[in-house]
Amino acid sequence: MSHHPLDRLTADEIDAARVVLEQAGLLTPTTRFAVVQLVEPSRAELAAFREGDPVDRRVRSVLLDVATGATRTSIVSATHARVVSVTDVDTAQGQAPIMLEEFMLVDEIVKADETWAKAMAVRGITDLSLVRPCPLSAGDFDLPGEKGRRLLRVLSFLANREEDHCWAHPIDGIVAYVDLIEKRVIKVIDQAEFPIPAEEGNFDDPAYVGPMRTTLKPISITQPDGPSFSVDGSLVTWEGWQFRVGYDAREGLVLHQISLQGRPLIHRASIAEMVVPYADPSPVRFWQNYFDAGEYLLGVNVNALDLGCDCLGEIHYFDAVLADGEGRPAVFPNAICLHEEDHGVLWKHTDLFTGSKNTRRQRRLVISFFVTVGNYDYGFYWYLYLDGTIQFESKATGVMFTSSYQDDSPYATEVAPGLGAPYHQHLFSARLDMTVDGPRNAVDELQVQRVPVSAENPVGNAFTRSSTRLKRESEAQRLADPLNGRVWRIVNPESANRMGRPVGYQLHAQGTPVLLADPSSSIHRRAGFATKHLWVTRYAEDERYPAGELVNQSTPHAGLPTYAAADRDIDGQEIVVWHTFGSTHFPRLEDWPVMPVETTGFTLKPVGFFDRNPTLDVPDSRELTAHGEGAHSCACC
Missing domain, CATH: 3.10.450.40 (Nuclear Transport Factor 2; Chain: A,)
Known part of the structure; x- marks a missing residue:
């Protein structure tokens, strides 16, 4: 039985939803469950929830008749064993995900x-x-x-x-x-x-x-007293951080209600879509554009993680329960890996005047899962740091999609004799339902600003920073600008730090290329989210996916372009920050026959959220070593 509205779906709940649909006469021998998901409660519903309150668990299914193509969506209350709604789908606008x-x-x-x-x-x-x-x-x-x-x-x-x-x-x-x-x-x-x-x-x-190298020595990662985190069902607590681990058939790993020292930061965080557009315009390949979440379902393609290979150290695994095509539950063991790891120096100072020497080590909590979508494998890693930093990293590996290489193609690399690897992009969309120190937030765009020589700047050394509030959705469709140090600060206008300024978290984008296809192209129209690094929209419960609800064979402009067309006020409102990031892959010979991991991602850092360095209480690492063992390894700690 689920005790919290955000607990991951259970086998019993999936079974219950299927039985309700059967009893309602909504299933035939040719009906298949293309996707089954938890219906997550709204912000308002979660805000009103208190431990011990009754929970109405609802299950959403996309039902496909494989004999006729007829498609409908259903919502079932697994708690009360009843059909809540059934809606027919216009398949000319989009198809159910591929099974x-x-x-x-x-x-x-x-x-x-x-x-x-x-x-x-x-x-x-x-x-x-x-x-x-x-x-x-x-x-x-x-x-x-x-x-x-x-x-x-x-x-x-x-x-x-x-x-x-x-x-x-x-x-x-x-x-x-x-x-x-x-x-x-x-x-x-x-x-x-x-x-x-x-x-x-x-x-x-x-x-x-050829023969395996024999020169590598073992690296052993141990925590003799166990990990520093605790897990209670889906709730994880670690060094002031608290969040719930969710799992969705489409998005995979979802983090809910992320807070730090009792202060909310992100209501819901996920990678809501990724698109992989290819650059080969040939008659047999011009159509190669894949939406790995909306078309193929990232969560369904999950790997079972192996200790010692995928994860090292003191590991806590979470299983995922997913429905198969018949609507029956299947358990995917070790779908999510939770562990902590050392991350080098946190802060250090050797003082010239007092002679004091201090070093503290950084540590991070890692929440990850891996999927295989056809030829490519993707790792999705969320990192939480002691200093309040949140980071996401995607790790792309696996085998490149190949072609025949002819005549010095301008659209592919020859990676083996006669074998091409077409140029392509991996573009991800992070959906960040922000609640920085409260439900109403705003976004400022900051960048460096040169100051000309003047009476106030006589030798020309001055520079400063500009700040622009993004007030409406039409203004909040932005590109990164690394040369001008552009960042986006999510602030809470109703919460001030000790300097009287709004508390905030700052989004640092890598600023790599967005979608490169021509604006007239089909993929440009269907993956409009990938044409900007940043979108900010007003929170709406039914606006979950940047490329729209049914992405498979979808029509143009679904998702973010349609959401943002409403041009709603986003200044001091409940908002969602959408961030596009990724890599443009010009394959190397070194990427064949299996590709070393290529990483991409983004970082969220506290800016004025704390009144001073929040890690002053991190102890000397020698104090954490039992009986002084290893104390000699860090003489100035």
Whole structure:
């Protein structure tokens, strides 16, 4: 039984929701659950909740009839065993997320198509059992006959044998368009017969890798007295920090009600979307743009984390419970990893006059999970620091999506003989439902300002800083500017520090490129959120996703462009800060055959939130070492 409105969904609740829908006659033998999620209470509902209050747990499902394509959303009260609402979906505006069983179905559909099979034969491929059709989201390009159809586009790869990694052998120049409801190929585009790269890329084969190095010595991470954090159900407490761990089938890890020293900071924090647009404009690849949350469901693609490999030290794991296509619960063990780790020097000073020497070490709490979406693997890491800093980091690794490399392509890197890795971007959208020291916040844009030589600045050394309040949603669609030190400070106009100024937290953006596709392109219209580093919107319970509710084959301008078009007041209101960040990947040879982690992210730092350094009470690290063991390692601590 759930005791808090934000507890993660349980197997019993998922089962209960399915039974209610069955009893209501809303399920047929061809109904599938494309996504099942907890209906989270609103800000107001959570503010009114007190421990021990009754909790009405509601479950939202997207139901897809795989025989007809008809789609509807339902909300069920698992607590009271009743249907709250059912809404039909206009599939011409967007489709349900792609399901695992549909990915598996594509192999059968494509290999049964005569046109596609003949194209394989022309390329000398007769054993279709070694061909790996790769089902990919179709997007929306206003192509004739596609509107309202549930589609995937399929590129293919060849394995030399069952254990051979097929990504090294793209069968390029051909793509199949598949209708998932009709269960047939509706179009094959056979552009050209490109050579299939022959060199293998089996990074897990000793024959390919060679002998393992023997020079690395073990690193042991121990906490003899256990970790400093405590866990009570979904509630985590650590060094003044407190938050709840949530999990969503679409977003994956969600952090709720983040507070520090009893003061609220963020009501809800998640990575609400990510888009991976590719740069190859060829006839068989121009459509390659993937929304990994809205189309593929990040949370459903979670890995079970392994101690010693994914996480080191004293670990607390949280399981995730998700629904399969039949609406039945499945437990994903070790989905979320919680641990703390040393992070170098926190502060240090050797004083010239007093002779005192002081060093304190930084420590951070890490909350993470990993997903595999097709060829890429992504780690999502939230860090909380002793000094009040909040940081997010994405770690992209895995195998790059490959192509045949021809004629010094301006859109790909040749990473092995005849093997290309197309240029692409990984763009994430963080949704930060801010509550800095209270529910009503505002955002100021700050940047450096040069001061010309004048009577007040006779030698020209002066510089200062400008501050501009973003008052309406139309003003709060901004780009980062690292050369001018642009940052965004989220402040509480109703809460002042001892200097009489509003308390705040400052968003530091990396300022990497936003979406590079042309403004007239389909992906530019569908991923409008990715054209700005910052959006600020008025809080609305139903505005959860930066690219809209149903992203698969979605129509233009859904999500943030539509939300912000209302041009609501955001000055001293309940607000949501949306931050776009990511990487533009021009692949290297070193990224093949498996890519070393590439990181991107952002940082939130307290600015005037505290009245002085909040870590003065962090003890000398020698005092934390039992019996003085290791005291010699930090002589000036």
